[in-house]
Amino acid sequence: MSLINEFEIFLIGILTMMPVTKKLSEIFVENIAIKKKLCQYTSWNIFMIVVNYINNNYFDYYNKIIDKFIAFNSLQIFILFHSFIIYDKRILFEELEGINPFLRYLSIFNNVSKRSLLSCEYFICNIILHILPVYYYKDCLVYYNDATLNMYAHLIIFKFVWVLNIIGNFNVTSLYVPKLDICNIKVINTIILTDIITDKLLTEISY
Secondary structure, X not given: OOHHHHHHHHHHHHHHHHHHHHHHHHHHOOOHHHHHHHHOHHHHHHHHHHHHHHHHHHOOOOOHHHHHHHHHHHHHHHHHHHHHHHHOOHHHHOOHHHOOOHHHHOHHHOOOOHHHHHHHHHHHHHHHHXXXXXXXXXXXXXXXXXXXXOOHHHHHHHHHHHHHHHOOOOOOHHHXXXXXXXXXXXXXHHHXXXXXXXXXXXXXXXX
C-alpha cells in the first residue's frame, strides 16, 4: 500500500470519529464549555498529533505525508487563530461568564481577577495548542517539498467535513463566538484562500 493510500485511510479514520465523538459528548458531557472544546477544530488537530505520535513511537510506523498534513494544518490553525484574535478579541473572551479559571482552585490566586486568570490560562493554552504543534513539526515545513502531494485540497475537504459533521452547516462562528459581527461566507473564503496561498508559498520557499 502506498504512502498516499495510507494517508487517506488515516484521514478517513479521523473523519469517521467526528460524528461519533459529537454524539457521545452530547450524551455523556453536561458541561457546555467542555462540550464545545471537544468539538473545536484545534482539538481534532491535537488528536491527530497524538495518534500520529503513537504510530511513530509505539508501532514504529512513519508516514511523511501524514506528518506534512499535520504540520500544514497546525500552521494554518496558528495563522488563522491569531489573525482572528487581531480582528476581534471576543473570540477569547465572549463567554467568560460561563467559565471558571482553573487557577481559581489554588488559594494563592484568590485575590486575582477572573479576567486576569483567564488571560493567563488562555496564553498558556495558546502556546500548547497553537504554537508547540508548529514547532514540533517545523522540519516538515522547512522540507515541505519532501512529500510532493499538495496539501491544500485535502485540508479544505477535511475542514468542510469537520464543519458539516460538528456544526451541521457553514455557520462557523456559532461554535466559537455567536455574536461575532462577521459574515460566515467571508470566513470560509478567507480560510480557503489562506490554505491555497500558504501551500503555494511553502512549496516555493521550502526545500
